[in-house]
Amino acid sequence: MTANMHAFANGAELAGKLADKVAETLSAAVAARGSASIAVSGGSTPKAFFQALSSRSLDWGKVTITLVDERFVPADNPRSNHLLVQENLLKDKAAAATFLPLYQAAASVEEAAVIATEKTRAVGHPFDVAILGMGNDGHTASFFPGGSNLQTALDPNTPRGIITMEAEGAGEPRLTFTFSSLQDARLLVLHIEGEGKKDVLAKAEASGEETEMPIRAMLRRAASPVEIYWAP
Numbered sequence: 001m002t003a004n005m006h007a008f009a010n011g012a013e014l015a016g017k018l019a020d021k022v023a024e025t026l027s028a029a030v031a032a033r034g035s036a037s038i039a040v041s042g043g044s045t046p047k048a049f050f051q052a053l054s055s056r057s058l059d060w061g062k063v064t065i066t067l068v069d070e071r072f073v074p075a076d077n078p079r080s081n082h083l084l085v086q087e088n089l090l091k092d093k094a095a096a097a098t099f100l101p102l103y104q105a106a107a108s109v110e111e112a113a114v115i116a117t118e119k120t121r122a123v124g125h126p127f128d129v130a131i132l133g134m135g136n137d138g139h140t141a142s143f144f145p146g147g148s149n150l151q152t153a154l155d156p157n158t159p160r161g162i163i164t165m166e167a168e169g170a171g172e173p174r175l176t177f178t179f180s181s182l183q184d185a186r187l188l189v190l191h192i193e194g195e196g197k198k199d200v201l202a203k204a205e206a207s208g209e210e211t212e213m214p215i216r217a218m219l220r221r222a223a224s225p226v227e228i229y230w231a232p
């Protein structure tokens, strides 16, 4: 519905300011409801933000962290989003948080999605914070153009939870929270960096099918305003 642009001079400044905003939102959630939840993205962009957030003082013991999406690979795989979070966020002060992984050592990705949905059922009604990324193809979470379950993932009537996604641009089969799970986060952030991503965002903001650039679903239909954090 609404998107607000927050532009910073560089990635380090963005990481610090976003960490401040997220820490403030999580602290307010703990004060208001006794606990807080955050779903974060993987990929190459969020590393500095994770490191900044891990140093912020708040009652991390009352915070649950999960992933927006994950590859169907175990946590020791270099492409695992869990590994990225483990190495960059679940340390320092944030080591006291509870982490709920999406990957499950199940026989199939479909079975893993069912188990992950069950294990994350208690959080995210709505999430206090959801941090989205965006690929150069306009995907967010694992909502890939041409994805096997894309229509279901983007359907506002698909319940909260995790579904599978396979797509040419995705590499491994994926596990992803659905659109309905993420779009009403109390703080909904799109974190992107670089001139290239700014151009992709401009294209996404223009007219066109959601299925061609699935980030459009968030930009157009999310119940919460999308707070865009960008740096060159």
Ligand SMILES: O=C1O[C@H](COP(=O)(O)O)[C@@H](O)[C@H](O)[C@H]1O
Residues within 6 Å of the ligand: 040, 041, 042, 043, 044, 045, 046, 068, 069, 070, 071, 081, 132, 133, 134, 135, 136, 140, 141, 142
């Ligand atoms: O595949 C993924 O990529 C996107 C964007 O990643 P980036 O490397 O361009 O920052 C990310 O948001 C998503 O969580 C991840 O699984």
